[in-house]
Amino acid sequence: MQAPSFDIFCRVVDNFGDIGVCWRLARRLAHMPARHRVRLWVDDLASFARIQPDVNPHAPRQELCAVDIVHWTSAPPALAPHDVVIEAFACHPPKAFLERMAASNSLWINLEYLSAEDWVESCHALPSPQPNGLRKAFFFPGFTPATGGLLREDGLIQARDDWLARPAQRRELQRALGVPDDFLARMTEGSKQVLLFAYPDAPAPALIRALDTPEAPSLVLVPAGVCPGLRRGRHGNILVHEFPFLDQAGFDRLLWSSDLNCVRGEDSLVRALWAGKPLLWHIYPQEDHAHLAKLHAFLERSPYPAMVKRSHEAWNQPDATLASDALAAALHAERFSEWTRAGAQWCSSLAGRPDLASSLVEFCKHAGR
Structure with missing residues (x-):
């Protein structure tokens, strides 16, 4: 997997932190030297638009900053999964999408919340094999070299x-x-x-x-x-x-x-x-x-x-x-x-x-x- 492509699923809960992290991560991946293909699924485009005014809250699909943005509704489009599927903060992708992930052998990443607690180091990058054969792993941001680190763009x-x-x-x-x-x-x-x-x-x-x-x-x-x-x-x-x-x-x-x-x-x-x-x-x-x-x-x-x-x-x-x-x-x-x-x-x-x-x-x- 030389230059993996990414799906990122994000549910906006009650503030702007979830979409803030996901939007920064999506742009960071899309603008790395490898120019990874990135698709961001968001359930609340109106909240998204408050921190990114170019977002059209009514568009089912749009592209901004080299990121493919999909409105995540109860009837999402049947798109083929990318190489890596990130569920941000345990938001869980749709069942039909998970089935397509298994068929395409996508890697499933559970991106967790940031914590400085000691236990994070022992849980970071742990595999979580799924009954349907999907490969899944936990990925923890953190403050030490034994974690995934913090989001930071070049320069x-x-x-x-x-x-x-x-x-x-x-x-x-x-x-x-x-x-x-x-x-x-x-x-x-x-x-x-x-x-x-x-x-x-x-x-x-x-x-x-x-x-x-x-x-x-x-x-x-x-x-x-x-x-x-x-x-x-x-x-x-x-x-x-x-x-x-x-x-x-x-x-x-x-x-x-x-x-x-x-x-x-x-x-x-x-x-x-x-x-x-x-x-x-x-x-x-x-x-x-x-x-x-x-x-x-x-x-x-x-x-x-x-x-x-x-x-x-x-x-x-x-x-x-x-x-x-x-x-x-x-x-x-x-x-x-x-x-x-x-x-x-x-x-x-x-x-x-x-x-x-x-x-x-x-x-x-x-x-x-």
């Missing part, structure tokens, strides 16, 4: 550095997002730009209180509909400004140009890591607080100082006072500099390893022999 870090080398682009982006000129004129060297992209139960008011100091105003940018309980507008020396959803390239630039990135889910976490800036991860809440074990595993893998780890833990708890105190300490100038150095260090370390798509292709080549 990403250089593109980020080129963007940051032209400071005027940050101001142009702020204006494009509709930030008032009079507030931008007040922002000084000590001001912070913060991206707030969290789930509704995040203690967002605690973040505002921690940021609100008399020394310099700060700008908090919130995507439309996010943290609806947080009032938009002025909060003392803070401006909370809502902006429309951006495409993925625009979202990356926003992460690069922000001083603190408060992100949620999987796709935005990985992109914030590549920004190399201080970040706060609001992890997807699960029953019995299972998400907190995942958060702790992530923090243990990180080079973050103790006060940053405490801020992450507080950010994922309902106690607003705890979050406000922890964030105020972490945002103190000297400690924030430590946070900044740790973020840059971890980004550099992770970027030295193979990316997820490259690891996946190599695995499929060997598994297909």
